[in-house]
Amino acid sequence: MSDFPSSTQPRRAPRWLGWGLVLLVVLVAAFYFWPSSKAPSGPFGAPGFGGPMAVPVRVAPVEAGTVDVVFKAVGTVAAYNTVVVRPRVDGQLIAVRFQDGQKVEQDDVLAVIDPRPFQAQLDEALGQQLQNRAQLENARSDLKRYELLFKQNSLAKQQLDAQVALLRQYEGRQKSDQAAVDQAKLQLQYTEVRAPLSGRVGLRRVDQGNLVNSSNEEGLVVITQNQPISATFSLPQSQVSVVLSEMRNGRELAVHLYGADDRQPLAEGVLESADNQIDVATGTLRFKARFKNEDESLLPNQFVNVRLLARQGIEALTIPAIAMQQGSRGSFVYLVEEGKVKVQVVTPGISDGDRIAIEQGLQPGQSVVVEGVDRLREGASVQVVSEGQEAAAPQGPARR
Missing domain, CATH: 2.40.30.170 (Efflux pump adaptor protein, beta barrel domain)
Structure with missing residues (x-):
């Protein structure tokens, strides 16, 4: 066996290469997940280095003006006014003269009830009145003759008094007849159901041809x-x-x-x-x-x-109503002074919905936060944005 190492054995990677990869991962993560450029720059120009981020807010001045209660x-x-139109007489509904939802004027005819039975009652009352009127006129003529005979001592006083009583009876009957005629005429007029006031009708509740009566609570319309x-x-x-x-x-x-x-x-x-x-x-x-x-x-x-x-x-110091906050110490506002916010307890007064009067706690010319209060706290740094900018909490770039 040779004393030299085989060329096929894997070589170990240098240690510095592993640490380099770790550093590269850290730098990439810092680039992607570090807060946005809205934060104040650090000493090296990188966002976020060197201190806490300033919260963008929109402010409004404390003004001396007027407020409404x-x-x-x-x-x-x-x-x-609401009226349920009911018939005042009983009978068959022979005509409906309005459309659902129509606008009507007072005294417009809305419906017609069969008038023939009521016309017959009127004719009967008129006939009875004529009969009693003839009797009344005859009694008056008799009374004149009786008075003449009484003056001539040709008639007893009892007969004269009886004739006077009979005349008054006929006069009373004549008034009753006139009342019966007037009642019959009124019932005949009620066959035309008229609008009691000007307004708009709803949906009709009874159709033509049905029998209607004055005791029906639903009415016609x-x-x-x-x-x-x-x-x-x-x-x-x-x-x-x-x-x-x-x-x-x-x-x-x-x-x-x-x-x-x-x-x-x-x-x-x-x-x-x-x-x-x-x-x-x-x-x-x-x-x-x-x-x-x-x-x-x-x-x-x-x-x-x-x-x-x-x-x-009403003259008072006013601020926008949206600047008012509520906490454990009562009503307060976020007061902006030299780039930082201060929790200022105030005593609110009357409000007109858009602006609210301040009785104690603020002075004219001070600035209060009206937008961007969600992430504020005592002493927090803020960045006042203009009307065209968005006063929202800063967020980092989206993950890729």
Whole structure:
């Protein structure tokens, strides 16, 4: 056997090559997973080296201005008037003169009930009235003759008194006859079912040819008055005193309605009335507002978001409402000073929904964070971005 090593045995790789591969893997991982270039640069120009990352935020100034007192609530739209149209006489429905959903005016004929039985009753009442009228006229003529004979001492006083009583009896019967005629005429008029108010009819509940009666609770159709229309809502008793005070002073309070997203405006109206007692179960008071609803965009039983403008133009320091935060110490904002944020406890006041008044804790000209608060803490470094930039938490590049 030869003393020289065989040429077929594998050679060991140099140790430096293994460490080089490990270093290469570390560098590649650092390149892919290191935070983005939004972080402040370190001494070597590489992102992230040399200190913590600054959080991009958008700020708004603390301004001296005016704010409105706006109360929010959830309300329900209600027809200003709702009427169930019922027939006032019984009979067969021979005509329906409206279309489902049609807009009608007051006194429009909606349906017709067979008038022939009621016309016969009127004719009978008129005939009876004529008979009794003839008897009345005959009694009056007899009374004149009796009075003449009594003056001539040719008639007893008893007969004269009897004739006077008979005349009064016929006069009373004549009034009863006239009442019967008027009642028959009224019943005949009721065979034409008329709209009691202007509005929009719903779906008819009885078809032509059916027998109808006044005791039917469903009626023929429902008419809702949607122009104007109303909305009812409730406010907590802590807000009631402000609203009632303004109403007693004769001020007309504006009420705005918004859609389900609380962004799309639906209508603008005025506060009309308040209930006379607070609901003990909820501690709220009901209010009613009126809206013209010219385009009929509001429908009865529609749920809406209500904003009641109780007071206007109150001077105060204001900030955007989105800057207000809530924590264990109460209300606070993130105050930006020299590139860092400070947790500033404040005392909020009234709000109009978009801006909120600050009673204590801030001074005019200071800046508060309105976007990018998710990753903030006391003393955190921030980078104020302009309106066109995105105030979001920094993220590293996507993995490949």
